[in-house]
Amino acid sequence: MDCGRLAMNKIQFLLNGNVHPSSVMPAIAAALSAQSDSTAVRADYSLLISAFDFVCALRDIARANFPQCRCQVRSVAAGGYDVIVHPGSEDGAIFYAYVRFDEDKDVFVPRRLHFSVQYWGEHEMVATVAREMGEKFGHSRLAAVEWWYETKDGADYRNITMQPPAPVHDSYYPWLGEPVASYFARYLKDGASVLFIMGEPGTGKTSLLRHFIYQNQLKAVITYEEKLLNTDEMFVNFLSMGDDAVMVIEDAESLVNAREVGGGTTLMTRFLNVSDGLVHLANRKIIFTTNQNDFRGVDPALIRPGRCFGAIKARALTYEEACIAARDAGLPKPQETGRPVVLADLFNPPQSQSVERIGIGVGR
Numbered sequence: 258m259d260c261g262r263l264a265m266n267k268i269q270f271l272l273n274g275n276v277h278p279s280s281v282m283p284a285i286a287a288a289l290s291a292q293s294d295s296t297a298v299r300a301d302y303s304l305l306i307s308a309f310d311f312v313c314a315l316r317d318i319a320r321a322n323f324p325q326c327r328c329q330v331r332s333v334a335a336g337g338y339d340v341i342v343h344p345g346s347e348d349g350a351i352f353y354a355y356v357r358f359d360e361d362k363d364v365f366v367p368r369r370l371h372f373s374v375q376y377w378g379e380h381e382m383v384a385t386v387a388r389e390m391g392e393k394f395g396h397s398r399l400a401a402v403e404w405w406y407e408t409k410d411g412a413d414y415r416n417i418t419m420q421p422p423a424p425v426h427d428s429y430y431p432w433l434g435e436p437v438a439s440y441f442a443r444y445l446k447d448g449a450s451v452l453f454i455m456g457e458p459g460t461g462k463t464s465l466l467r468h469f470i471y472q473n474q475l476k477a478v479i480t481y482e483e484k485l486l487n488t489d490e491m492f493v494n495f496l497s498m499g500d501d502a503v504m505v506i507e508d509a510e511s512l513v514n515a516r517e518v519g520g521g522t523t524l525m526t527r528f529l530n531v532s533d534g535l536v537h538l539a540n541r542k543i544i545f546t547t548n549q550n551d552f553r554g555v556d557p558a559l560i561r562p563g564r565c566f567g568a569i570k571a572r573a574l575t576y577e578e579a580c581i582a583a584r585d586a587g588l589p590k591p592q593e594t595g596r597p598v599v600l601a602d603l604f605n606p607p608q609s610q611s612v613e614r615i616g617i618g619v620g621r
Contacts, residue, residue, distance in 0.1 A: 294379065294380065295377055295378055295379060295380070295383075296376075296377070296378065296379070296380045296383045296384070297375065297376065297377050297383070298375070298376045298383050298384075298387050299373065299374070299375045299376075300373075300374050300376070300387055300390065300391065300395075301371065301372065301373050301374070301416075302371070302372045302374070302390075302394045302395065302398075303369070303370070303371045303372070303398050303399035303400070303401050303418050303474075304369075304370060304372065304394060304399065305367060305368070305369050305370075305399065306367055306370065307364060307365050307366055307367045307368070308338070308356075308358050308360075308364040308370060308372075309364045309365050310367070311356070311358075311370070311372055311394075312330060312338045312340065312356055313330075314390075314393060314394075315340050315354060315356065315374070315386075315390060316328055316330050316340050318386055318389045318390060318393070319340055319342055319352060319354070319386060322382065322385055322386060322389075323342050323351070323352065323382075325345070326342045326343060326344055326345065326351065327342070327343040327344075327345060328340065328341070328342050328343075329341045329342075329343060332364075333355075335361035336357060336358055336359070336360065336361040337355065337356065337357050337358070338355075338356045339353065339354065339355045339356065340352075340353070340354040340356070341353050341354075342378075342382075351378060351379065351382070352376075352377070352378035352379070352382050352383070352386070353376070353377045353378060354374055354375065354376045354377070354386070355374070355375045356372055356373075356374050357372070357373045357374075358370050358371065358372050358373075358416075359371045359401075359415060359416040359417050359418060368418075369399055369418040369419070369420060370418055371399070371401045371416035371417070371418045373416065374390070398474045398501070399418050399419065399474060400418070400419040400470050400471040400472075400473070400474050400475055400476070400477075401416055401417065401418045401419060401476045401477070402416070402417045402418075402419060402470075402476070402477045402479060403415075403416055403417075403476055403477065403478045403479070404416075404417060404479055404480070405478065405479070405480040405482065405485050405491050406480065406481075406482060406485075407482050407484060407485060411490075412485055412488065412490045412491065414491075414494075419467070419470065419471050421471065422464070422467045422468055422471055423464070425437060425464060425465065425468045426582065426585040426586065428578070428581045428582045428584075428585045429461055429464075429465075429582050429585075429586075429600055430461060430465060430571075431574070431578050432569075432570065432571065432572050433569065437465070437468065437469075438472070441469050441472075441473065443566075444542070444566050444567075445473065445540075445542070447566050448563070449562075449563055449564055449565055449566040450541055450542055450543050450564060450565075450566070451528075451542075451543050451544075451545070451559060451560070451564055451565040451566060452542065452543070452544045452545070452565070452566050452567060452568075452569070453544075453545050453546075453547065453555075453560075453565070453567070453568035453569065454466060454544060454545070454546045454547075454568075454569045454571065455546075455547050455548075455549060455550050455568055455569065455570050455571065456548070456550065456569075456570060456571025456572060457548060457550070457571070457572075457573070457599070458548060458599075458601075459573075459599035459600060459601035459602065460571035460572060460573060460599050460600055460601075461571055461599075461600040461601070462546050462569075462571050463507075463546070464600070465569070465571070466505065466544065466546065470503065470505075473501075474501065475501050475502065475503050476498065476499075476501055476502050476503070477502075477503050477504075477505045478491065478494075478495050478498075478502060478503070478504045478505065479504075479505045479506075479507070481507075486506075495541065496541065500540040500541075502541060502542075503541075503542040503543070503544060504541070504542070504543045504544070505543075505544050505546070506543065506544070506545045506546070507546045508546065508547065508548070509545040509546060509547050510547050510548065510549055528543065528559060550570060572597070573597030573598060573599045573600075574597060574598045574599070574600065574603070575597060575598075576591070576593055576595075576597075576598065578598075579591050579598035579603055582600070582603060583603055586603070586604070588603065588604070591603055591606070592606075
C-alpha cells in the first residue's frame with residue numbers, strides 16, 4: 258500500500274488518563290481516537306506458539322503490506338504488545354494493532370496461548386491485515402476458558418488456554434448409555450441449549466466436562482462470582498461470541514431453583530432468555546453442574562423440551578464396571594469392598610491414614 262498516500266490519514270494517539278488498565282477493553286485501545294476515517298476489528302486466536310513469535314508474524318504481515326513505512330513493535334505491558342505502522346520517520350500512525358495474551362511469563366517460550374487482537378486503521382488496511390492473519394492462524398483453535406471476575410473497577414475477564422486433560426474412556430461413564438463422543442456430538446448439533454450434569458462428588462462430572470470442552474475446541478465462559486451472574490455484561494459478551502462458546506455454571510444448586518422459591522427471578526430470566534428466549538442465538542450452549550440427582554428443585558421452564566437437551570446423571574461404578582475402567586486406564590483393579598466405586602477413588606485410592614492420623618486434625 259502507498260505509505261505516502263496513507264500518511265494523509267494518520268491516526269492521532271490521544272491518551273485518556275481515566276482508562277484503567279484492567280478494563281475488558283485494553284487500556285491503550287480505549288485511549289485511542291482517530292481524526293480520519295478508520296475501522297476497528299477484533300479477532301481471537303488460540304495457538305501453540307510463543308507470544309513473541311505471534312507478534313513477529315503480525316509485524317511481518319504489516320511490513321509486507323506497508324513496505325515504505327516504518328513498523329514498530331512495543332511491549333506495552335505484561336501480557337500485551339502493540340504493532341504500529343508509521344509513515345516514514347513521522348511519529349503519527351496509519352495502522353495500529355494491540356495484542357493481548359493470557360500469560361505474562363516468558364514471551365519467548367512456546368505454550369498454549371489465547372490471543373485477542375484489535376486492529377485500527379484505514380478500512381482497506383485493516384481488512385487486508387486481518388484477512389492475512391486469519392489465513393495464517395484463523396483455522397488453528399485451542400480450547401480456552403474465559404474466566405470472569407470482579408475487580409475494584411468492575412467486571413473483567415482473563416482468557417486461559419486449556420492444557421490437554423487426561424484421556425477419558427467410554428468405560429468411565431457406562432451410565433451415559435452411549436459413547437462419550439456421540440453423546441456430545443448430538444448435543445452440539447441439537448437446537449436445545451441447556452444440559453445438566455448431575456451427580457455426587459467424585460463421579461466424574463468435571464472430568465467429563467473438561468473433556469467435552471477440550472475435544473471440541475470450545476471456549477468456556479465461567480465465573481465463580483454470583484454478583485456477575487446478576488449483571489448483563491457477561492451474558493451480552495457471551496451472546497456476541499462465536500458458535501464455539503459454552504457457558505458453564507458449576508455447583509448450580511442455588512441458581513436453578515424454581516422462580517416461586519424467590520430471590521432468583523432476574524437471574525433465572527437471564528438463563529431462560531439466553532437458552533431459548535427473545536435474545537436466543539442458535540448454537541449457544543449452557544451447562545449446569547450440580548450435586549443433586551433430581552429435578553425437583555429446578556425451574557420447570559429451564560428443563561422444558563426444546564430448551565433442555567438432557568440431564569446426565571453421574572453415579573458411582575459397580576465393582577465390575579470399575580474393573581473395566583481400571584483396565585482401560587492402565588490401573589490395577591480396585592479392592593472389592595462390596596460398595597460402589599466413584600471414579601475419583603479409582604484414580605486416587607483412599608489412603609490408609611486419615612487426616613487426623615497425620616496430625617492435621619482439630620486439637621493437634
